[in-house]
Amino acid sequence: MSDLSFMEKLLDGVAVEWKTLGEVGQLIRGNGLQKKDFTETGVPAIHYGQIYTYYSLSTTETKSFVSPELAKKLRKVDKGDVVITNTSENIEDVGKALVYLGERQAVTGGHATIFKPSEIILGKYFAYFTQTTTFTNEKRKYAKGTKVIDVSATDMAKIQIPLPP
Helix, strand or coil: CCHHHHHHHHHCCCCCEEEEHHHHEEEEECCCCCHHHCECCCEEEECHHHHHHCCCCEECCCCEEECHHHHCCCEEECCCCEEEECEECCCCCCCCEEEECCCCCEEECCCEEEEEECCCCCHHHHHHHCCCHHHHHHHHHHCECCCCEECCHHHHCCCEEEECC
16 A cells, blocks of 8 residues: 555544644745755755655655755754755656654755644654645645746645644
8 A cells, every 4th residue: 555545544534624834834945055065974965856866755864965164054954844845847746745854953955945843743744745635736726837846935835734633
């Protein structure tokens, strides 16, 4: 059984409360990280493109690193945060999510939004939710562009999410 069908079966028939993503956590748009900034060691870094190509649903280690100097200027990703892609060449990849479970604080750049969950939602639950048809239908409402599809952090905050009791 896929994660997708498991999630939808899990919520089937359950009385859920619907809230917007902005009501259940804080969304922070990334800034300024480019592939050319990567170093062999340093501060853990998550590039949005790697969420499509390298990572699965969660990670404790990053593939890439940046210098401590650059990291000071970038948005911070803490353990339990979810990094969400804002931009892609297709609607399917917009909104792909990665739960960061590393002990060391990481950073991320533009074309990504950090979801910092409140105490009423787990980051991993939200990441699983991003794989459902319901989420796909929600993000389509806010997707802009033709060659490059984008869903802004502001619009991402409007996406409805079911919260089980």
